[in-house]
Structures are given as structure tokens and as C-alpha cells.
Amino acid sequence: MPLRFVEPATVAEASAILRAEPDSKVISGGTAVVLMLRQRLIDPSILVSLSQIPGLARMSLVDKWLRIGALTSLQDIAEGAESRMYASGLADACGHVGNVRVRNRATIGGNVAEADYASDPPAVLVSLGARVCAETADAPPRHIPAADFFADYYTTTLATDEIVTSVEIPIVTGRRSVYQKFRSRSSEDRPCVGVAASACFNASGLVSALEVVVGAVAATPQRLSPSVTQSVIGSRLGGDVIATIAAEASRAIKPIGDARGSSWYRSQIIEVMVRSALSGLTQ
Amino acid sequence: MSYVSNHRVPGQLEAKVVRSPYPHARIVAVDAERAGRVPGVVAVLAGADVLSDGRQSPVFGRLRSDQPILAYDRVRYAGEPVALVVGTSLAAVEAARSLVDVQYEVLPHVVDAVEAGTASAPQLHREWPGNGCGEWAMRIGDMGAGWREADIVVEGTYYSPPASHVPMEPHCCVSAWEGERLHVITTTQAPHRVRQDLETIFRLAEGQVRVETFDLGGAFGAKGQTLIEPMAAFASRVTSRPVRIELDREEVFLTIGKHAATVRLSTGARRDGTLVARRIEVVYNAGAYALSSPHASGQGLVRSPGPYRIANVEARSVARYTNTVPTGPFRGAMTSQLAFAYESQMDEIAAALSMDPVAIRRRNLLCDGDVYATGERLHDLHYEQLLNGAASAIEWGENEPASSRGRSRGKGIALIIKTTLTPSRSEARLELQPDGRVTIWCSGVELGQGARETFARMAAAALDMEDGSMLVARPDTDVTPFDSSTSSSRTTASMGAAIAAAAADLRLKLTQMAAVELRVPEASIVHARGAVLVEGQGLPVTYAQIREGVGAPVVGEGHYQSEGGLSTMNPLDVHGTTTVHWHQGAAAAEVEVDRETGRVTVLRCHGGAYAGRAISPHRVRQQNQGSVIFGLGQALMEEVVYRDGVPANPNLAEYMIPSILDVPMVSSQSVESDDPEAEPHGVGEMALPAVAPAIGNAIFAATGVRLRRLPFTAERVLRALRGMDDLEPPVAAPPP
Structure with a gap:
């Protein structure tokens, strides 16, 4: 069946096509969908492009x-x-x-x-x-x-x-956020481990809120348990505190293994990268 | 520039290949009925169709006729062509491809070449028991005496994985029968070889096949052999229509790759660093079909001792069939795997003797007059200069890199020796055009290396004319004369010699014509700037004027032919002239290793080559830079991973090649002969085999860990830093 390409003018129209044609696939930039098509991982009969819908790129x-x-x-x-x-x-x-x-x-x-x-x-x-x-x-x-x-x-x-x-x-006033990516192969590779961290600090520079999420190591982003992140509220985000959180992240997350690194390797890298991301928050 | 993949012919059909999902299986049945009913599908062809149509050989192969045009009876690797769907549009054949129903009975498979040599291993070809696909040996000196002389013996096993050439342009072929003649336009480095192979397969007389090629979007050895052309030609014969096959990226991975190799190396040295004995055992993984492996494993044998003077050498090199993608030459052909072994071990010997890695090399370097393991007396060697150039490029012994917190820096060096294709033949024809320009007719292929400009430069220099007055014809076996192939870094030397001979012949003919025209003795005629002059007399007569006077084409012909080579020798006692000249290369690297993650960053990397008489210093530099970047991939990240016998990463999302951001500061050295008449040496792959061992040696210098398996992935380095066992090949694909 030849692949059809449609360009609805509104979100409603696009959604109606998705509802009517279960074999359809939304496409926007195409960097993922086209790869999946070429590798024959997906086989849709209709590609629903969002490119003609106004106002979605603001x-x-x-x-x-x-x-x-x-x-x-x-x-x-x-x-x-x-x-x-x-x-x-x-x-x-x-x-x-x-x-x-x-x-x-x-x-x-x-x-x-x-x-x-x-x-x-x-x-x-x-x-x-x-x-x-x-x-x-x-x-x-x-x-x-x-x-x-x-x-x-x-x-x-x-x-x-x-x-x-x-x-x-x-929008959270005063919040800092960082993302640090570790690539194990080429400089254009996907992450072996990615660490996102965000924090708020009070007037004396002590942590008032903290989130640490590790990406690319499991099916979904792995949020470090609040029991860990909450425990440092009121502390200074210094070397010891950072090291404790990093070790805890490495202990708590059970990473997958793939071509970018085994489970064992990712556990090592999670610790290194969480430490690096948290240090980044303090700079 | 024009590329085969952009070429279309009227009335053409498109074809797509149905490939085996299993590494080894018996084909029970091929049901093409549903696929054949897809609108636009003209034919679905399987191995049985090739067999029943008795007009061609069902199998092909230059050295061993072991590869089916389309598999019948058995498939021997995952990805092997089983059927070909031919139709009026790509969409139709793509849709029909998944409807071809092939039933298999799965057989036990073998991926590793060492395992393939064991008694219990699955056998791939009845005619070649033990999975043998080439066996070679040589010996010089007295091994017993050598070992007795040694104060230390260093042993190691070094593994290079399968890899993919990754030319930017995939293989593409358009085939058409014109009566009893076959016309093929294809992406090949060797148009005359493909012509000969197709003539053999389709039982045609010499010259009944015409092979054209356009500019290649990269090749690196991937396009040196007959691969997809027989399929396209068969389909074209059955359908009586032109048939076009263009591989997609995944199929390029499944069509040809690099030989994986396991190299066991034992070297004895005296306390002062002098090498006295070396035993080498090389096992190349040929993949499922022979292609060039039976011979290439012999080239590997000759290159295996390395560029050092060693009186006692015993070497054995084999290639074995396995249920993996067939292999062929890969830039730095057969040599990178060896250099990784002997240059890693050279630093291990230096470490064991507490010697400087440059000093131990200097002590053992091959010099003019030395006898090599083949018994050949060597000349025109320039290792001293290459070693000095490599050392100074990374400031060896000075500005010793400081190691900062968690990061260690180190430097490494490596040298290589390589033979070139011998024997080989190149022919060229230079034709003077009415407007005074000269057409160069030759079958040398432009694959991005600048061959066309090099040919023009060499012809123009020989004729004392402007480069811009040269026209370079595109390879077309109907009109461009024979050439063995554009490979093995041979083209500048061998085609250059043929062009020079053709230019001399053209001048001779012009001299004779001018002598008649001007009524002067031939001896009084001299050539300058595209014209002839009579010594001591008036105005020059241009070549165009002579051409006008003759009123017919004026043609000069020349050829280059080398003799000898491995095929004239006893494979188990190789001795004699194996190559017309020796390729010499060097690399040096400085790396930084992150001790927490194992990630290796190459800070600077150097490539050096002996160029003989360099035709274009600019292109020598580009080739050295290219070798460095290409080598970086094999050193740090490139590996085709097999899972259950199936290539698990046949795409550029999972098989990594270096990006421009990975490229370090690169330097280049072109060592040139003092003799202005020296023969040019090819430089396309000289630095490449040295890159991975130079990086490995730099990692050792930085961290004290020695990695004997490529690539040096971050995880492998970290494991070594932690004293853990080496890693098995990685899991390839993301979870489902």
C-alpha cells in the first residue's frame, strides 16, 4: 500500500484523521519517523504532517x-x-x-x-x-x-x-537547572547517561528544592526518590552532600545495557555524572 | 561530478533484495506468489530460477566460485540475498519484498574464525573442509637459535573486530542486455575486473560485457569486487528490461565488510632491545564467501612481521569461512589488524625492558639493504624519517603532558609496512584532440582521492602542457583500456607509469610527424609547452597544428606491468619478490583518558607516509588526514556486533563513525625522495594502520593499561583501569 501524506490545517482535523485511521502516524520534523520508516520498524498507511497547522512553533x-x-x-x-x-x-x-x-x-x-x-x-x-x-x-x-x-x-x-x-x-523564580550528557562513543551519539538536575537555593545559599532525573538508562527517565533529594533541603550543596546523592543515585537506579554501555558501566557513569551535574548547579 | 545512484535509464525496472534472517539455514521453500501479485511487480526471482535458467553460472567468485547469485539450497550468513523482487517502481518492490515467503530449516552457525577452525564447527562449504579460505606460511632464519638468543619473550593475542567501510554512497548498479551484449553501469573500483567476472558468469566472450563507472562517493575497498552486478544482470536478462539495484545503508553493512582478525604474536628480544625472534599466527575471518580472502590472507602474511629487522621469523596466516558478512579489502587492507598487534607489542617489549618506545623502534628499524622475512632485500626505506617526523609531531620526550585531576595524558607512536598489489597492470592512451587538448583514456576510478586531477597533472607534466589542457575520460571498458583496479594505493604509481609511457609514445609520434611535415631530422626536434621546435630555427609548431596537418587522431599508448607476487609462490613457503615496492607509514597520538569514565579523547594525531615523488603535496596531506580520521573510528568506536549470528547494528545510529567534533588536531608528514625522478608511491592508506596502535600505546602511556582488543571503548578502558576482565562484544540494539 503506498504511503499517504496528509497536511491538515488544524489540530482538530489532524486528530480526526488519527481517530478514523488507526494506521496513521503523526510526523513533524521527521527525524525519528523517517528513520523508523527506513528501518521498517513502523509501517503506517498515512503520515499526518503537522507542518501546516499555524501557531505551533511559538x-x-x-x-x-x-x-x-x-x-x-x-x-x-x-x-x-x-x-x-x-x-x-x-x-x-x-x-x-x-x-x-x-x-x-x-x-x-x-x-x-x-x-x-x-x-x-x-x-x-x-x-x-x-x-x-x-x-x-x-x-x-x-x-x-x-x-x-x-x-x-x-x-x-x-x-x-x-x-x-x-x-x-x-516558571520558578531563582531555580537553576542543568543537563549533563555522557557520550560513550562519537560526539554525535545519543546519551549513554544523561543527568538533569534542578535546584532552588535560599538567601543563605542553602538548598530549598532539588530534583535529579537520570535519562537514557531505563525505559523512562529515572527520578531520584524524594527521600534522597528532600533529605538535603537546608544543606549546602557541597562535596560531601553531592557525593552522597551521586552514590545513592547509582545504587537506586538499575540501568539497562545496550550498545552504549552495559548495566555495570552505566551504574559507574551515573555516579560520575550526577556528581558533575550537581556541581554544575553550584557554579 | 556524477554518481551512479543519480543515473536512470529509460524503461528501467527497480529491484530489491530479500535477505536471509538466519546466519545458517537450509532453504526449504520460496513462495513468491503473493509478492508477484503486487501491482507493478514484474518478477520475483530466487536461486532456483538461476539454476533452472542454464545460461549462466549459478555461482561466482574470482578466486573461488563459491557465492550464489541468489542463494539456493543453503544460506550462509544473515543478510544473504535469497530472492530479488523486480518491478516498475521502488514502492512496488518494497511492498512486495516483505511478502516473499521463505521457509528455512535453521542450521548451527559459527561467527568466530578461530572457532570455525575447530573440529566441531559447522562447515560452510562442502568443497572447503575445515572452513579453510586461505593458508599461507613463511619462515626465515633459525627459530630455535632466535629464542635461545632472547633475554625476554613477550606474548599476546590481539583482536580486531569486523567493521564496515561506510562509503557515503551506497552500492548501485544499472544493468541492461543489448542483444547478446551486457551493459552495466556500477559503483566499482575495478571496472575491468567486474567485466571479466560477468563475462565468466554469463559465459560471454571477452568484450561482450561493457562496464562503466562514474565518480564514486567513497569506496575504501567496499567497491573493489563484483558484488551486486550478477543479480542485476540476471534480473535484466530474465525481464528483458534494464534493472537497477541501489542498496540502502543496512544492505551495505550486509554486503561486504572488514576482516575481523585474531593475531597471536610472540617476540623474543635481547636486553638491549634488539628483536631476535618472532612467531606470528594470524586468523582472518573471511565471512561466508571467499571473494579475495584466499589471496588477501597471503598479503597479510607478508605484512605481518612489521617494519623491523628480525633475523628469525615464523609466520602463518589463515582465513576461515564463518557465517558472517563476506569481507574484502578495507582501507589499510589486511594490515591494520597486524599493525595493531605488532605495534602494541613493540611498546609492551619496551615497557618490559624499561626502554623508550621511540628508542626501541630506532634500534630495530628496517634499513636499505636489510633482508625481510620473505628473503627480499629491501631498498628505498625511509622509516628513520617517518619515526622522527612522528615523534616531533607530538613533541615526544618534551612538554611531557601533565595529568590533571581524574584525567591522564599520554603519547604513542606506531609504524607500518605494507605491500602493494603485485602483479598488476595499468594501461593508458593519450589522444591529441583537434583543438590541441589531450584526452587521457584510462580505467582509473575517481573515488574522492583526486585521481582525475592526479592523472591530468602527471600527463600534463610529461607533455609539458597545462593541467587544464588535459581531459580525463570516465572509465568505460568499451573504450578505456585495462587496469587491474583502483586499490591498494597503487594508482598513482602504476597508472602514473602507464600515463608517462603513453605521453612518451605520443611525443615520439608527434616528433615523427613533425619531422616529415617540416622536412627535418627527428633528432633536431624538441618539445616545449605543447609545441615542437626545430633546434636553432624559427617559430614553434603547436601540437594542434600538427594534428591539423595530419588530419587524423594522434594517439600515444603506454602500459605498466609488474611481475612476481604471491600467486607464483608456494603458499606454505612464501619466498621471493612479493611486491614492487614497500608502503611505509607512521602515526602518532596524544590522548587524554578520563579515569572515571574510561573515555579516551584524542588531543592530537599525526599521519605520515612515504610518497616517493609526490605529485601533489596537498593531496598527500589530505590522504594522511583522511587516514587519521578513518583510523580514529576503528580505534575508538567502530565494530559490527553480531547477536545470535545476526549483525545487530547495521545502521549509522548504532554503528558509530567519528563525527567532525571527534577530530583532533591533525598533522601530516610527506616523506619524499631526494631523487626528482623517483617513482611516486601511493599514500591513501599508509598512516591508517598505525593510528589504532598509536592511540593504544598512548592510552598505555597515560594509564598503564594495555588493551589488546579494538575498539578502545570507554567501557573497555574503564574495566581495564579497574583491573577487570576484557569485555565481550557489547549488546547491540536498544531494548524492544
């Missing part, structure tokens, strides 16, 4: 949220003034994906919808308490916390007819 501040339209390219997020100001860890992560040619095509909506375990942005979105906005033809938009959005390898909690229209990040 970044804006809405109430206390930074809303990033689903079609915003990763490169625009990496360089954007708002993203750098309110979600610098996300900007860092987007700037580490693939290479500039990929980043210019790949979109944030496509990135989250693909739910590739070995991708950079998802861990940061979880660490920042971001939410994914999904829309259909008729129902009101649904906001899904990033922590609940990624369900398994290449699997999200999106319904078949839901389309990601934006990713929203809460």
Missing part, C-alpha cells in the same frame, strides 16, 4: 508557564532567550541532541511523542516539573505531567487521537 509566557509550541525546533529551544532564561537545562539538553542538522529539523513535540529512552530532553522535562499539553478534535486540552507522560520504551500515555500541541514548563 514560545510564549502564559501565566506562570513557559509554553513551547510542539513544532518548535530543538535548535530554537537551545538558542531561545526565554528557554535559556527559564529552563536553561532544557536548552542545554536540546543543544546536545544529534547535530545541528538534526536539531534544526527535530521538534520538541516530536521528541516527547517518540519517547525514545536514549534522548536528551525527556529527563530535563521531568526534572523541571514540565507538562505536556495534548489536544483532540473535541475534548478540552489535557495537561499530562512529564513524569506521567513517558510510559515505556517508545510509549507514552497519549491516546490514539491526541496530538501534542505544546510542552509547558513552570
Whole structure:
């Protein structure tokens, strides 16, 4: 069956196609979908392009949220003034994906919808308490916390007819966020381990909030348990505290093994990279 | 530039290959009925169709006719072509490809070449028991005396994994029958070889096959042999239509790769660092079909002792069939695997004797007049200069790198020796055009190395004309004369010699014509700047004017032919002239190792080659840079991983090659002969085999750990730093 390519003009129209044609697949930048097509991992009969839907490539501040339209390219997020100001860890992560040619095509909506375990942005979105906005033809938009959005390898909690229209990040005054990526092979490789960390500090420089999320080591981003991150509230984020958290992260997370590193190796790297990311927060 | 993959012919059909999912299986049945019903599908062909159509040989292979055009009876590797779907559009054949129903009975398989040599290993070819695919040996001196003389003996086993050439352009071929003649346009480094092979397969007289090739988007050895052309030609014969096959990236991984190799090396040395004995055992993994392996394993044998004076050497080199992708020459052919062994071990010997790695090499370097393990007396050697150049490029012994917190720096050096294709033949024809320009007719292939510009430069120099007055014809076996292949770094030397001879012949003819025209003795005619002059007389007569006066083409012909080589020798007692000249290369590297993660960053890397008479210093530099970057991949990240006998990472998301961000500061040395008339040496792969051992030696210098298995992945380095066992090949694909 020849593959059909459709370009609906509205989200509602696109969603209606997804509902009517279960064998359809949404495409935005195409950096993931085209690869999967070429490797014959997917075999859809219709590609539903979002490229003609207006207004999905904007970044804006809405109430206390930074809303990033689903079609915003990763490169625009990496360089954007708002993203750098309110979600610098996300900007860092987007700037580490693939290479500039990929980043210019790949979109944030496509990135989250693909739910590739070995991708950079998802861990940061979880660490920042971001939410994914999904829309259909008729129902009101649904906001899904990033922590609940990624369900398994290449699997999200999106319904078949839901389309990601934006990713929203809460604006938290004084919050710092970082993302650090470890590549075990080429400089354009996916992460072997990616660590997202965010923290708030009080006037005396003591931790008032902390999140650590490790990406690319399991089916979904691995959030370090609040029992660990909460325990350092009121402490200074110094060498000993950092070392304890890093060791705890390495102990608590049971990583997978793949071509970028065995489970044993990832455990070693998680400790190194959590330490490095937390040090990054203090600089 | 034009590429075969951009070429279309009227009325052409597209074809896609159905490939075996199993490494070793009996083909029980091929059901093409559903696939054949897809609109646009013209034919679905399987091995049985080749067998029943008796007009061609069902199998092919230059050295051993062991590879089926399409598999019948048995498949011997995962990825082997089992059927070919031919149709009017790519979409149709793509859709139909998945509908071809092949039933298999799975057989036990073997992936490792050492294991393939054991008594209980699955056998791939009835005609070749023990999975033998080449066996060679040589011996010089008295091993017993050598070992007795040694104060220390260092032993080690060094493993290089299978790898993929990854040319940017995949293989592509368009085939058409024109009556009883076969016309093939294909991505090949050896158009005349492909012509000969197709003539043999399709039982045609010499010249009944025409092979053209365009510019290649990279080759690195992947396009040196007949591969997809027989399939396309068979399909074209059955359908009476032109048939085009273009591989996708995954299929390139499944069509040809690099020989994995296990090299066991024992070397005896005196306390002062003098090497006195060396035993070498090489096992190359040939993959499922022979291609060039029966011969190439012999080339490996000759190159295995390394560029050192060792009086007592015993070497054995075998290639074995396994249920893996067939292998062929890979830039630095057969040599990288050896250099990784002998240059890693050289530093191990130095460490055991507390000697400086440069000093121990200097003590043992081959020099003019030395006798090599083949018994050949060597000349035109330049290792001293290459070693000095490599050492100074990384400031050896000075500015010793400081190791900072958690990071260690070190430097390493390596040298290599390599033979070139011998015997071989190159022919060239230079034709003076009416406008005074000269067309170079030859079958040398432009594969990105600048062959065309090199040919123009050499012809222009020989004729004392401008480069811009040279036209270089595209290889087309109907009109461009014979050439063995554009490989083995032979083209500049051998085609260069043929072009020089053709230029001399053209001048001779012009001299004769001018002498008649001007009524002067031939001896009084001199050539300068595309014209002839009579000594002591008036105005020059241009070549164009002579051509006009003759009113017919003026053609000069020349050839180069080398003699000798391995095929004239007893394979188990190799002795004699194995090569027309010796390729010499060097590399040096400085690395930084992150002791917490094992990640190796190459800070600077140097490539050096002996160029003889360099035709273009710029292109020598580019080749050295290319060798360094290419070698970086094999050193740090490239490996085709087999899981249950199936290549598990046949794509560029999972098989890594270096990105531009991985490229260190690169330096280049072109060692050139003092003799302005010296023969040029090819430089396309001289530095490459030295890159991985130079990096391995630098890692050792930085950390004290010695890695005897490539690539030096971060995890492998970290395990070594922690004193853990070496890693098995990694799990390849992401979880389902």
C-alpha cells in the first residue's frame, strides 16, 4: 500500500484523521519517523504532517508557564532567550541532541511523542516539573505531567487521537537547572547517561528544592526518590552532600545495557555524572 | 561530478533484495506468489530460477566460485540475498519484498574464525573442509637459535573486530542486455575486473560485457569486487528490461565488510632491545564467501612481521569461512589488524625492558639493504624519517603532558609496512584532440582521492602542457583500456607509469610527424609547452597544428606491468619478490583518558607516509588526514556486533563513525625522495594502520593499561583501569 501524506490545517482535523485511521502516524520534523520508516520498524498507511497547522512553533509566557509550541525546533529551544532564561537545562539538553542538522529539523513535540529512552530532553522535562499539553478534535486540552507522560520504551500515555500541541514548563523564580550528557562513543551519539538536575537555593545559599532525573538508562527517565533529594533541603550543596546523592543515585537506579554501555558501566557513569551535574548547579 | 545512484535509464525496472534472517539455514521453500501479485511487480526471482535458467553460472567468485547469485539450497550468513523482487517502481518492490515467503530449516552457525577452525564447527562449504579460505606460511632464519638468543619473550593475542567501510554512497548498479551484449553501469573500483567476472558468469566472450563507472562517493575497498552486478544482470536478462539495484545503508553493512582478525604474536628480544625472534599466527575471518580472502590472507602474511629487522621469523596466516558478512579489502587492507598487534607489542617489549618506545623502534628499524622475512632485500626505506617526523609531531620526550585531576595524558607512536598489489597492470592512451587538448583514456576510478586531477597533472607534466589542457575520460571498458583496479594505493604509481609511457609514445609520434611535415631530422626536434621546435630555427609548431596537418587522431599508448607476487609462490613457503615496492607509514597520538569514565579523547594525531615523488603535496596531506580520521573510528568506536549470528547494528545510529567534533588536531608528514625522478608511491592508506596502535600505546602511556582488543571503548578502558576482565562484544540494539 503506498504511503499517504496528509497536511491538515488544524489540530482538530489532524486528530480526526488519527481517530478514523488507526494506521496513521503523526510526523513533524521527521527525524525519528523517517528513520523508523527506513528501518521498517513502523509501517503506517498515512503520515499526518503537522507542518501546516499555524501557531505551533511559538514560545510564549502564559501565566506562570513557559509554553513551547510542539513544532518548535530543538535548535530554537537551545538558542531561545526565554528557554535559556527559564529552563536553561532544557536548552542545554536540546543543544546536545544529534547535530545541528538534526536539531534544526527535530521538534520538541516530536521528541516527547517518540519517547525514545536514549534522548536528551525527556529527563530535563521531568526534572523541571514540565507538562505536556495534548489536544483532540473535541475534548478540552489535557495537561499530562512529564513524569506521567513517558510510559515505556517508545510509549507514552497519549491516546490514539491526541496530538501534542505544546510542552509547558513552570516558571520558578531563582531555580537553576542543568543537563549533563555522557557520550560513550562519537560526539554525535545519543546519551549513554544523561543527568538533569534542578535546584532552588535560599538567601543563605542553602538548598530549598532539588530534583535529579537520570535519562537514557531505563525505559523512562529515572527520578531520584524524594527521600534522597528532600533529605538535603537546608544543606549546602557541597562535596560531601553531592557525593552522597551521586552514590545513592547509582545504587537506586538499575540501568539497562545496550550498545552504549552495559548495566555495570552505566551504574559507574551515573555516579560520575550526577556528581558533575550537581556541581554544575553550584557554579 | 556524477554518481551512479543519480543515473536512470529509460524503461528501467527497480529491484530489491530479500535477505536471509538466519546466519545458517537450509532453504526449504520460496513462495513468491503473493509478492508477484503486487501491482507493478514484474518478477520475483530466487536461486532456483538461476539454476533452472542454464545460461549462466549459478555461482561466482574470482578466486573461488563459491557465492550464489541468489542463494539456493543453503544460506550462509544473515543478510544473504535469497530472492530479488523486480518491478516498475521502488514502492512496488518494497511492498512486495516483505511478502516473499521463505521457509528455512535453521542450521548451527559459527561467527568466530578461530572457532570455525575447530573440529566441531559447522562447515560452510562442502568443497572447503575445515572452513579453510586461505593458508599461507613463511619462515626465515633459525627459530630455535632466535629464542635461545632472547633475554625476554613477550606474548599476546590481539583482536580486531569486523567493521564496515561506510562509503557515503551506497552500492548501485544499472544493468541492461543489448542483444547478446551486457551493459552495466556500477559503483566499482575495478571496472575491468567486474567485466571479466560477468563475462565468466554469463559465459560471454571477452568484450561482450561493457562496464562503466562514474565518480564514486567513497569506496575504501567496499567497491573493489563484483558484488551486486550478477543479480542485476540476471534480473535484466530474465525481464528483458534494464534493472537497477541501489542498496540502502543496512544492505551495505550486509554486503561486504572488514576482516575481523585474531593475531597471536610472540617476540623474543635481547636486553638491549634488539628483536631476535618472532612467531606470528594470524586468523582472518573471511565471512561466508571467499571473494579475495584466499589471496588477501597471503598479503597479510607478508605484512605481518612489521617494519623491523628480525633475523628469525615464523609466520602463518589463515582465513576461515564463518557465517558472517563476506569481507574484502578495507582501507589499510589486511594490515591494520597486524599493525595493531605488532605495534602494541613493540611498546609492551619496551615497557618490559624499561626502554623508550621511540628508542626501541630506532634500534630495530628496517634499513636499505636489510633482508625481510620473505628473503627480499629491501631498498628505498625511509622509516628513520617517518619515526622522527612522528615523534616531533607530538613533541615526544618534551612538554611531557601533565595529568590533571581524574584525567591522564599520554603519547604513542606506531609504524607500518605494507605491500602493494603485485602483479598488476595499468594501461593508458593519450589522444591529441583537434583543438590541441589531450584526452587521457584510462580505467582509473575517481573515488574522492583526486585521481582525475592526479592523472591530468602527471600527463600534463610529461607533455609539458597545462593541467587544464588535459581531459580525463570516465572509465568505460568499451573504450578505456585495462587496469587491474583502483586499490591498494597503487594508482598513482602504476597508472602514473602507464600515463608517462603513453605521453612518451605520443611525443615520439608527434616528433615523427613533425619531422616529415617540416622536412627535418627527428633528432633536431624538441618539445616545449605543447609545441615542437626545430633546434636553432624559427617559430614553434603547436601540437594542434600538427594534428591539423595530419588530419587524423594522434594517439600515444603506454602500459605498466609488474611481475612476481604471491600467486607464483608456494603458499606454505612464501619466498621471493612479493611486491614492487614497500608502503611505509607512521602515526602518532596524544590522548587524554578520563579515569572515571574510561573515555579516551584524542588531543592530537599525526599521519605520515612515504610518497616517493609526490605529485601533489596537498593531496598527500589530505590522504594522511583522511587516514587519521578513518583510523580514529576503528580505534575508538567502530565494530559490527553480531547477536545470535545476526549483525545487530547495521545502521549509522548504532554503528558509530567519528563525527567532525571527534577530530583532533591533525598533522601530516610527506616523506619524499631526494631523487626528482623517483617513482611516486601511493599514500591513501599508509598512516591508517598505525593510528589504532598509536592511540593504544598512548592510552598505555597515560594509564598503564594495555588493551589488546579494538575498539578502545570507554567501557573497555574503564574495566581495564579497574583491573577487570576484557569485555565481550557489547549488546547491540536498544531494548524492544
